[in-house]
Amino acid sequence: MARIWFYMIAIGIIGSMVFNNLGELNKVILTEASKGVEFAISLAGVMALWMGIMNIAKDAGLIEKIGQKLNPIMTRLFPSIPKGHKAMSYMVMNIALNMVGAGNGATAFGLKAMEELQTLNPKKDTATNDMIMFLVINISSIQLIPFTMLKIRMDLGSQNPSQIIVTTLFATTVSTIIAIITCKLLQSKRRLR
Template structure:
């Protein structure tokens, strides 16, 4: 559906540009924005590679497992249906840590693995479990301590203090995550 909407928006824009005599300007914008998109994506590769490498080192060194032990009481409250020491715990924690450091794109791989492990615990494959729903809710609220992508964008566009956004981001995402968990638990109890 979304592809259809995008297609029609682009198609209508091109027709309008042709009718108003601005078709050449549309071509120039397409090439300019495509180039900026590629440049932006390449500039994020360094940050993403660094943090994904750190996360893999943390996993292989046992740091993630140690962190799971520290955060297990919180995980028990949020995800009571996940058995103790199940692989889903590790993937969920890695996803949360990646999101906290603002590398949401890098967290996607961990999130997919977490969802796969949670689905292995699911008896009814046609319906999401409470743990799957809660994981998705927390992921969408996305608690962030250091929004690296936003800092990078602010730096690229010449901000005098690109990291100024950290304080407001911590406050906003902490509140959104807390509210998301509360609402998720309310719906979980209702069901």
């Protein structure tokens, strides 16, 4: 990955020198870098809010209750995870944060879930079906409230930033269902071999 970034930067600089746009390149680097920092700081507040809410929910036992409600679905999606295992609560927290659009905040719980799933893995150098399924759900992720996109749309002056909520919910629900079905089909095909 580092090589790819290096080549992209080198090609950009060389291209700017060849086409005599080095001044424009410097201007873009300075303005876009500061915009990136501003955006990261503005998102930090949203992420801190949701991480705090999720930690309070975890301490209050709400995550455990949500996990119990989701248990029939989660046990079908992740059949080899023992009941009450830590991985399941981390996965529920990750999925919940992703659903409210706090994907950056969900990352920490996703990493913890993968660590816990690795403790159940008999082949440490190969991902289990449960690990793959969790990754698929994490990537496709149903978005109830896409906070990050709403923030971007507000920052760019959208008249109605929340206009995308219904279409985003529909698109991410369909993508998640298709991802889960595809993953299950591939897992059953692998078992048959």
